Amino acid sequence: DGGITQSPKYLFRKEGQNVTLSCEQNLNHDAMYWYRQDPGQGLRLIYYSQIVNDFQKGDIAEGYSVSREKKESFPLTVTSAQKNPTAFYLCASSIGGTGMSDTIYFGEGSWLTVV
Amino acid sequence: GENVEQHPSTLSVQEGDSAVIKCTYSDSASNYFPWYKQELGKGPQLIIDIRSNVGEKKDQRIAVTLNKTAKHFSLHITETQPEDSAVYFCAASIGAAGNKLTFGGGTRVLVKP
Numbered sequence A: 001d002g003g004i005t006q007s008p009k010y011l012f013r014k015e016g017q018n019v020t021l022s023c024e025q026n027l028n029h030d031a032m033y034w035y036r037q038d039p040g041q042g043l044r045l046i047y048y049s050q051i052v053n054d055f056q057k058g059d060i061a062e063g064y065s066v067s068r069e070k071k072e073s074f075p076l077t078v079t080s081a082q083k084n085p086t087a088f089y090l091c092a093s094s095i096g097g098t099g100m101s102d103t104i105y106f107g108e109g110s111w112l113t114v115v
Numbered sequence B: 001g002e003n004v005e006q007h008p009s010t011l012s013v014q015e016g017d018s019a020v021i022k023c024t025y026s027d028s029a030s031n032y033f034p035w036y037k038q039e040l041g042k043g044p045q046l047i048i049d050i051r052s053n054v055g056e057k058k059d060q061r062i063a064v065t066l067n068k069t070a071k072h073f074s075l076h077i078t079e080t081q082p083e084d085s086a087v088y089f090c091a092a093s094i095g096a097a098g099n100k101l102t103f104g105g106g107t108r109v110l111v112k113p
Helices: none
Strands: A004-007 A010-013 A019-026 A032-037 A043-051 A054-057 A062-068 A076-078 A087-094 A110-114 B004-007 B011-014 B019-025 B032-038 B045-051 B058-059 B061-065 B072-077 B088-091 B107-112
Touching: A004 A043, A004 A087, A019 A032, A019 A087, A019 A110, A043 A062, A076 A087, B004 B088, B011 B019, B019 B088, B019 B107, B032 B061, B045 B058, B045 B061, B072 B088
Parallel strands: A010 A110, B011 B107
Antiparallel strands: A004 A019, A019 A076, A032 A043, A032 A087, A043 A054, A062 A076, A087 A110, B004 B019, B019 B072, B032 B045, B032 B088, B058 B061, B061 B072, B088 B107
């Protein structure tokens, strides 16, 4: 099946720990994104990558880091510098490379809770 | 940067009635406007989108209208069904700026049987 796979679905983090959320896509998309969603609110862009080995900060990048070593993978690390990390994290991808807006597809999300 | 406002935040309709959600955007350079449906605990699913060179688009019971002059766009759902109950998000993006979507705050739609 083609799609975007996020893991784990649920993750608990202790204060001061770094955690990494996995995102894998087999859609052969060039562009990948990470969004954060707080309860009852819209989605906010954390980081995005338009091509392998390149990525840019979104609107709320502080306290997060990413890498894009492979086309199909775009892991997100939530560092201890992120003071309020409890949220629903959504990975997404799109064809990219067209210079135009194209459809963005989302994964099923990962819940991160600080305990 | 772009700012997208969405109204209402909650909407309750009787099954069979129509639902309308409205969004406004701030950046006149925005040229792509998708709508997503999100069910509890799941990722958003694209239901319809419209580009700035089109004023209206329809797909079965769902339609979207765009007014570039006023910088607003709307989602219309006709003959609502209980399975339409979900949270709906509008978004806007400027293709030349990396295809970054800016989302509205969402509308929780409840269709009462």
